[in-house]
Amino acid sequence: MLNNATILVTGGTGSFGHKFVAMTLEKYSPKKLIVFSRDEMKQWEMAKLYQGDDRLRFFIGDVRDKDRLYRALDGVDFVVHAAATKIVPTAEYNPFESVKTNINGAMNLIDAAIDKGVKRVVVLSTDKASSPINLYGATKLAADKLFVAGNAYSGGYQTAFSVVRYGNVMGSRGSVIPFFMSIRDRGVLPITDPRMTRFMISLEQAVELVWHTFDDMVGGEIYVKKIPSVRMTDLARVVAPEAEQEIIGIRPGEKLHEQMIGAEDSHFTYEYPEYFKILPNLNGWGRCKKRIKSGQRVPEGFVYSSDNNSVWMADAELRAWIESNFNDAGAV
Incomplete structure (x- = not known):
């Protein structure tokens, strides 16, 4: 595709974005891959990695x-x-800015994509959008609903x-x-x-989920990757076995456990081997066979959260990932 x-x-x-560009250029042969962001220095540094690849373009701009x-x-x-204001404490103290990017930016993209005849749009969301307690999660929940409804908003357009x-991306900036x-x-x-527990996903898994969504989507689905959980105390112990663990208290807007599917979503959630799919309770789409495909509906009241997960990252798996992704100085 x-x-x-x-x-x-x-x-x-x-x-x-870095991982998506690298993996997509390696696996596919796109006519053009455009990097759209507002930081010229980051674009300059990224462009140097792809000198001579005429498939890549850089476009300074803001979704606002x-x-x-x-x-x-x-x-x-x-x-x-993928553009978002996403650091939880930053969003708590700068709510207007988060709304401008995460909500207003979503509305701008919906309008522009429809009017310009874009075929498919895949939006990156977060576990914090499920039953949100912080502003970041609330803005992303609003954005999710805007994009889902965008399929009706587009009317007869394509x-x-x-x-x-998905959950916390291992190795991403700020994680x-x-x-x-x-x-x-x-x-x-x-x-x-x-x-405290958290979901963990690698950048490679995140990119592969986006690829799969482009191939599988009809429109309006929320794809939830099945990923392992980890206890923060275990993660700290693997990173620094000899270090003391100092309890500092939960930060503003932070959850004890993360959730990706709430009980209210269970009526329209279907399970597949590697992911779940939440269908929209809109226009009968929640019972649409083209969207359900081979999925099996989850039990009523089903909740997918980091503390009730059936899959947990083992110490050896965490250690192997860290050793393959970080050098001795602690840099990626």
Whole structure:
């Protein structure tokens, strides 16, 4: 599907964007792959990695700017929407800015994608959008609903929107593993709560889920990757076995456990070997056979959260991932 297509990635200079570009250029032969982001220095540094590859383009712009999106999406077939304001404490203290990017930016992209005839849009969401307690999660829940409803909003146009939802991306900027690695030599690692658990997914798995969504989607589905959980105390112990773990308390807007599917979603959630699919309770789409395909409906009241997960990362698996992705200095 992505061969000989023009693809645009918003927020394309972030951790996901870097991995998506590298993996997509290696596996597929797109006509053009456009990196859309607002940081010129990050684009400059990224461009140096791909000198001589004429498939790659860089476009300075912000999803808050609808006019710029209209120009960027001219001739684009597929969009991956990764741009977001996503650090939980930052969003709590800068709520207006989070709304402008995560909600207003979503509305801008929906309008621009429909008007420019984009075929399919896959949106990156987060576990924090399920039963949100913080502003980041609330804005992403709103964005998810906007993109799902965008399939009705597009009317007779061809544009389809779907969402992928997953947990903490291992090794991404601002995530816990790089943070722990950067301070492990101090002998003390901060733990917000000894009971805390989190979902973990690799960047490679995140990219593969997006690829699968492009192939499988009809429009309006939320794809939830089956991924393992980890206890923060176990993660800290693997990163720095000799370090003391200092309990510092939960930060503003932080959950004890993360959730990706709530009980309220169970009526329209279907299970597949490697993921779940939440169908929209809209226009009868929740019972649409083209969207359900081979899925089996989950039991009523089903909840998929990091503390009730059936799959947990073993110490050896965590250690192997860290050893293959970080050097001795703690850098990726």
